[in-house]
Amino acid sequence: MESKKRKPSGKKKLSKSLALRRAQTLLEVSARCAAANDLVGVLHALVDITARTLGCDRGTLFLNDAETGELYSRVAQGDLIREIRILNNSGFAGHVFQTGESVITHDPYADPRFNRQVDDWTGYKTRNIICVPIRLASGEIIGVMQCLNKTHGSFSDDDLELLQDMTAQAAVALSSLHFVERTEKLRQKEMKFIGLVSEISQEFDLSRLLQRVVAETTKMLNAERATIFMYDSTTKTLFSRVSAGSEIAEIRFPSHLGIAGEVFTEGKSLNIPHAYADLRFNPSFDRQTGFFTRSILCVPILNKHGVIIGVTQVLNKQLGVFTQEDEQRLKAFTGQVAIALENSKLFDDVQRVKSYNESILQSMSNGVITLDAGSKIVTCNSAALKIWNGKATAFVGKPLAELLGENSQWLNESISSAKETGESGYFPDIQFMLGGTEKSVNVSVMPLRAADHEKELGAMLMFEDISAEKRMKSTMSRYMDPTIAAQMLEGGGSDLLGGANKEATIMFTDVRGFTTITEEYGAQGTVSFLNEYFTLMVECINRQGGMLDKFIGDAIMACFGLPAAHEDDPDRAVKAAISMIREMWDWNAVRREKGLKTVDMGIGLNTDTVVSGNIGSPRRMDYTVIGDGVNLASRLESACKAYSAHILASESTILKLRGTYRHRDIDLVVVKGKTQPVRVYEILDYHDNDTFPNMVDVMTRFGDAMQAYRAGHWQRARAGFELCLKLNPKDGLSQTYIDRCDYLETHPPVGEWNGVWVMKEK
The missing domain is CATH 3.30.450.40 (GAF domain)
Structure with missing residues (x-):
C-alpha cells in the first residue's frame, strides 16, 4: 500500500510552458466559475476541468452540509440533477475533510479508508485516488475535490499542487454560490413554513x-x-x-x-x-x-x-x-x-356542545322550534316535525308568521311579550294550527338570551301534543267519569286498583213503569228513549259536579264527593235531584205534545262513608263505590213508590245540608235487608203551587199528624192526614198514612209501639 499525506510546500520552479498552461487552467477555472449561474454549474465546470487537466477517469467535488453532517455532490443525468451524499467523516473524502490534509493513494484496496462496495456494485475498479480539501482564505474547509484513476501513470505531486490551486481558485465562487443556495433554501423553507402555517390555520x-x-x-x-x-x-x-x-x-x-x-x-x-x-x-x-x-x-x-x-x-x-x-x-x-x-x-x-344540545332536542318527545331574533325558524326537532306532519325544509328558515293559522296569530304577541319581560309563557290545551295542520297542544314560549342576558337571541317554542290524549279522554269519558278517565290516562291504570274509605252522597234513580215502556216501544225505541232520558239526567248530575257511576238498565247510580270532594256535596246531590225532576216534567210536557207516553221517576239519596276505587282486574276494571251507604240509597229509591214520593233522603243527608230546603219527615223505617231504623225525609223543592198547593200548611199539618202517629193515637193522626189530603188532594203520602192508621187500629202492633215501620219489600 502506498498512501501519501501531502501538505502544501514550497513550490518547485516550473518551466515557462508548464507555468503558462497552469496559468491558463486557473484562468479557465476563474472564467468558468464566474460564468456559472448556480452551484451545479460550478461543480460541473470544476469536475470537467480537473478531469481534463489531470487526465483522470472521474472527478467529484463534495461540499459540506453543516446541518446534516454530510458531504454532497450533484451530477447531471439527462434533464435531472442527482445528488450524492456521504457522511463527512467516512472514506477518503471524509478523512480529508476532517483532517484538512491532501491524500494520494496508489492502492485504494489496501487502504481501510476506502469503501470498495461502490466498485462491487458498479463493476468499476479504482486504481488510484487524489483528494484535496477546499479551503477559503480564512482557512475554513468547505468541501473536498476527489479524482480517480489517472489515465497514464499515477497522480504526482504536480497534480496535487495543480488541484490545490484549482480548488483554491474556485473556493470563493463555491462558497458564495453555496451561501446563496442555502439562503434561497432557507427563504423557500420560510415561505413554505408561512404557507403551511397559513394553510393549517384555516x-x-x-x-x-x-x-x-x-x-x-x-x-x-x-x-x-x-x-x-x-x-x-x-x-x-x-x-x-x-x-x-x-x-x-x-x-x-x-x-x-x-x-x-x-x-x-x-x-x-x-x-x-x-x-x-x-x-x-x-x-x-x-x-x-x-x-x-x-x-x-x-x-x-x-x-x-x-x-x-x-x-x-x-x-x-x-x-x-x-x-x-x-x-x-x-x-x-x-x-x-x-x-x-x-x-x-x-x-x-362548541361542536360537541352543539351536537349534545341537538341530541337532546332530537330525543325529546315534545316538539321544539327555535326562532332567531327576527322570528324565523332556526331549528325544528323530529318530534315537532312529527306533530305538524312536515319536513324540515318546510319549516327551517321560514318566518313563523307565514306558517301560523288564523286562530294562532296570538302566538306572535306572546313571543314579543316573552322577549320583553324575559319570562316564559304557558298555554295549556289549545287548538293550534301550524303549517296547515291543527292539533290540540300545550304550548310553552321561552325567550332565548345570551349568557350575559344582554343580547337577544330569539325564542323557543315547545309543543306537547295532547290530541291523542284528548281523543282517548273524550272516548273514555263516555264510559266513565271524566276525572277518573284523566287519572287513568295520567297514572296508567293498574296502580289505581284498590279502594279507599271516603264520605260521599250516593244517588239512585229509577224510571217508573219502565217495563210497560219497553213492551210498547220495542228494542230500538227503548234504546232511543233511554238515550234521550239519560242525556237530560246526566247533564243535571254534571252541572253539580257529581260523578256518574254507572247505568243499571233504566237506573242511574251517581256519587257526589268522589273522586274529588266538595264542602257541599250533600247540597249538590239535592240540587241535582230537584233539577232532574224538573227536567223530567219539562220533557214530559214535550212528549205529551208529541203524543208520546210520559214517564215518572224516583230518586234516593244517602250520605255515608263508602269504599271507593277501581274494582276488577288490570285488564278490565270499574271505578265504583260499595258499602251499606250505597245499598241504603238504592232502598230509598225503591221506597219512593211506596211513599208516593219523587225524592227521598236519609237523615244523614238532611243533617249535612248547608242550604235550606222544603222537606218533611215522613217515616222511621227499617228497609229490606236492614235491622236498624232509618229516618226518611221527602224533598219537595221541585214543586210549585200548581203541583203541590198549600205546601206550607200541608207540611205543618203533616208534622202534627206524624207526632200523633208515632204516639199511637191513630184517630187523631188519621184526622190530621185527612186534613192534609183535603189541602192537597194529590198528596199520596197522606193517603198512605190514612191507610196505615186504619190498619194499625184494626191490627194493633205487638208490644210497645215506637213508630218504626218495617218494609217487607225492597
Whole structure:
C-alpha cells in the first residue's frame, strides 16, 4: 500500500510552458466559475476541468452540509440533477475533510479508508485516488475535490499542487454560490413554513388539524412518529386523535403522567436521546404496539397568553438524535400553529356542545322550534316535525308568521311579550294550527338570551301534543267519569286498583213503569228513549259536579264527593235531584205534545262513608263505590213508590245540608235487608203551587199528624192526614198514612209501639 499525506510546500520552479498552461487552467477555472449561474454549474465546470487537466477517469467535488453532517455532490443525468451524499467523516473524502490534509493513494484496496462496495456494485475498479480539501482564505474547509484513476501513470505531486490551486481558485465562487443556495433554501423553507402555517390555520376540524400538524412535524424533523396532545380542562387529561383505519381513535391519560405529562406540568422541553435509559419513560406503550422508541423530543404548546394548552411529542429521529436546532424548530412551529390548535379545540368544544344540545332536542318527545331574533325558524326537532306532519325544509328558515293559522296569530304577541319581560309563557290545551295542520297542544314560549342576558337571541317554542290524549279522554269519558278517565290516562291504570274509605252522597234513580215502556216501544225505541232520558239526567248530575257511576238498565247510580270532594256535596246531590225532576216534567210536557207516553221517576239519596276505587282486574276494571251507604240509597229509591214520593233522603243527608230546603219527615223505617231504623225525609223543592198547593200548611199539618202517629193515637193522626189530603188532594203520602192508621187500629202492633215501620219489600 502506498498512501501519501501531502501538505502544501514550497513550490518547485516550473518551466515557462508548464507555468503558462497552469496559468491558463486557473484562468479557465476563474472564467468558468464566474460564468456559472448556480452551484451545479460550478461543480460541473470544476469536475470537467480537473478531469481534463489531470487526465483522470472521474472527478467529484463534495461540499459540506453543516446541518446534516454530510458531504454532497450533484451530477447531471439527462434533464435531472442527482445528488450524492456521504457522511463527512467516512472514506477518503471524509478523512480529508476532517483532517484538512491532501491524500494520494496508489492502492485504494489496501487502504481501510476506502469503501470498495461502490466498485462491487458498479463493476468499476479504482486504481488510484487524489483528494484535496477546499479551503477559503480564512482557512475554513468547505468541501473536498476527489479524482480517480489517472489515465497514464499515477497522480504526482504536480497534480496535487495543480488541484490545490484549482480548488483554491474556485473556493470563493463555491462558497458564495453555496451561501446563496442555502439562503434561497432557507427563504423557500420560510415561505413554505408561512404557507403551511397559513394553510393549517384555516382548518377548524380538530381531528384533521392534529393529523396534519403531526404529518408536517414528522417530515420537518425527519422523525418516525409524532403526536400532538391537547389539554382537556374539564377532565384534567391530555388527549390526541389518531387514525385507526377509517375511524379516528382517541387517546386520553391524566395530564401529569409520562414524558408528555411532565412537559405539560413543568412547562419545559425534554430532549431524551435514549428513551429506555430515562426513568420517566413508560415502555408499556412500546410493548402494546410493537414500536421501539429510541429518542424523544417533547415541547410544550403555549397560546398567545403564555398558557400551556398541550404538548408536541416527536419520536425517533431517523439519523442520530434530536438536536438543539430540532428543538428550536419544533418550538417555532408549534408556536405558530398554537393559535390554530386552540381555535380548533374551541371549535371542537362548541361542536360537541352543539351536537349534545341537538341530541337532546332530537330525543325529546315534545316538539321544539327555535326562532332567531327576527322570528324565523332556526331549528325544528323530529318530534315537532312529527306533530305538524312536515319536513324540515318546510319549516327551517321560514318566518313563523307565514306558517301560523288564523286562530294562532296570538302566538306572535306572546313571543314579543316573552322577549320583553324575559319570562316564559304557558298555554295549556289549545287548538293550534301550524303549517296547515291543527292539533290540540300545550304550548310553552321561552325567550332565548345570551349568557350575559344582554343580547337577544330569539325564542323557543315547545309543543306537547295532547290530541291523542284528548281523543282517548273524550272516548273514555263516555264510559266513565271524566276525572277518573284523566287519572287513568295520567297514572296508567293498574296502580289505581284498590279502594279507599271516603264520605260521599250516593244517588239512585229509577224510571217508573219502565217495563210497560219497553213492551210498547220495542228494542230500538227503548234504546232511543233511554238515550234521550239519560242525556237530560246526566247533564243535571254534571252541572253539580257529581260523578256518574254507572247505568243499571233504566237506573242511574251517581256519587257526589268522589273522586274529588266538595264542602257541599250533600247540597249538590239535592240540587241535582230537584233539577232532574224538573227536567223530567219539562220533557214530559214535550212528549205529551208529541203524543208520546210520559214517564215518572224516583230518586234516593244517602250520605255515608263508602269504599271507593277501581274494582276488577288490570285488564278490565270499574271505578265504583260499595258499602251499606250505597245499598241504603238504592232502598230509598225503591221506597219512593211506596211513599208516593219523587225524592227521598236519609237523615244523614238532611243533617249535612248547608242550604235550606222544603222537606218533611215522613217515616222511621227499617228497609229490606236492614235491622236498624232509618229516618226518611221527602224533598219537595221541585214543586210549585200548581203541583203541590198549600205546601206550607200541608207540611205543618203533616208534622202534627206524624207526632200523633208515632204516639199511637191513630184517630187523631188519621184526622190530621185527612186534613192534609183535603189541602192537597194529590198528596199520596197522606193517603198512605190514612191507610196505615186504619190498619194499625184494626191490627194493633205487638208490644210497645215506637213508630218504626218495617218494609217487607225492597
